Amino acid sequence: xxxxxxxxxxxxxxxxxxxxxxxxxxLDDMALVGAAADLIDRVWATTDLMRTNLIRAVEQAGGYAVxxxxxxxxxxxxxxVAFLGSHEVDGQRQPxxxxxxxxxxxxxxxxxxALKVHQREWCAARGIVAVTWTFDPLVARNAWFNLGKLGxxxxxxxxxxxxAMDDAINAGDESDRLLAWWPSGAGNSAGQAGPxxxxxxxxxxxAAVRLLxxxxxxxxxxxxxxxxxxxxxxxxxxxxxxxxxxxxDPDLARRWRTAVRETMGQAMACGHRATGMRRDGTxxxxxxxxxxxxxxx
Numbered sequence: 001x002x003x004x005x006x007x008x009x010x011x012x013x014x015x016x017x018x019x020x021x022x023x024x025x026x027l028d029d030m031a032l033v034g035a036a037a038d039l040i041d042r043v044w045a046t047t048d049l050m051r052t053n054l055i056r057a058v059e060q061a062g063g064y065a066v067x068x069x070x071x072x073x074x075x076x077x078x079x080x081v082a083f084l085g086s087h088e089v090d091g092q093r094q095p096x097x098x099x100x101x102x103x104x105x106x107x108x109x110x111x112x113x114a115l116k117v118h119q120r121e122w123c124a125a126r127g128i129v130a131v132t133w134t135f136d137p138l139v140a141r142n143a144w145f146n147l148g149k150l151g152x153x154x155x156x157x158x159x160x161x162x163x164a165m166d167d168a169i170n171a172g173d174e175s176d177r178l179l180a181w182w183p184s185g186a187g188n189s190a191g192q193a194g195p196x197x198x199x200x201x202x203x204x205x206x207a208a209v210r211l212l213x214x215x216x217x218x219x220x221x222x223x224x225x226x227x228x229x230x231x232x233x234x235x236x237x238x239x240x241x242x243x244x245x246x247x248x249d250p251d252l253a254r255r256w257r258t259a260v261r262e263t264m265g266q267a268m269a270c271g272h273r274a275t276g277m278r279r280d281g282t283x284x285x286x287x288x289x290x291x292x293x294x295x296x297x
Contacts, residue, residue, distance in 0.1 A: 121184075
């Protein structure tokens with residue numbers, strides 16, 4: 001028996017923007033498009049990661065391209081660009097929005113949250129059933145934001161999804177990703193929930209098995225437990241700052257990539273989904289049949 005708990009309550013787009021001290025604006029002129037492209041390159045420490053003509057094309061084709069503007073300085077401090085797609089939901093092909101890139105040049109200010117809840121509301125108003133995006137499962141702070149803060153679910157583990165990447169964040173590592181699924185509230189589904197308490201802890205009637213832990217020297221410690229589709233909650237813990245590890249000890253970072261792929265990747269291939277994350281960097285992986293996942297909130 002699995003207890004299904006509700007996902008986090010999120011602020012309205014207006015409240016989130018007010019808290020972050022920003023105004024969410026469409027990237028509907030080339031000055032804003034250029035500012036967004038420059039911001040993306042600064043965050044990833046590269047050049048032409050998202051070209052201005054591509055951002056412009058996404059916006060003109062009906063996709064989602066917005067920025068977070070600081071009213072005091074007039075500076076663009078965050079941006080997100082997403083294109084329309086489709087996924088199968090309950091046996092039917094449904095419209096989705098794939099959020100290709102979201103970034104801010106400030107942390108812990110609430111700008112990322114303001115962008116994401118605006119994006120979700122934009123989808124709901126247009127009958128788009130869910131937002132999808134990919135993220136690196138080794139980056140604990142992003143995973144906490146996506147699964148713990150937003151309440152998205154990791155649907156798939158994608159091995160070396162983008163191939164070799166040469167930006168400052170990803171260079172030297174393989175590009176394994178989780179595919180996030182975040183219902184918008186459009187449609188008539190009951191919604192999405194995972195078997196987690198408000199603090200990210202496992203529900204009391206779930207037996208949790210830890211597959212991967214962080215050792216005393218920061219190394220990956222694998223459990224001898226065999227991963228299969230058994231109806232148990234699985235835990236996979238990742239290091240607190242893989243980006244620092246990549247700079248300090250690239251070999252250790254590669255060991256972590258392999259360890260997460262062999263545990264989380266295998267578990268998700270067998271039917272588990274990433275339904276939550278604790279603040280200590282521990283993923284909660286739930287058998288798919290225990291996850292209520294649909295089009296609603």
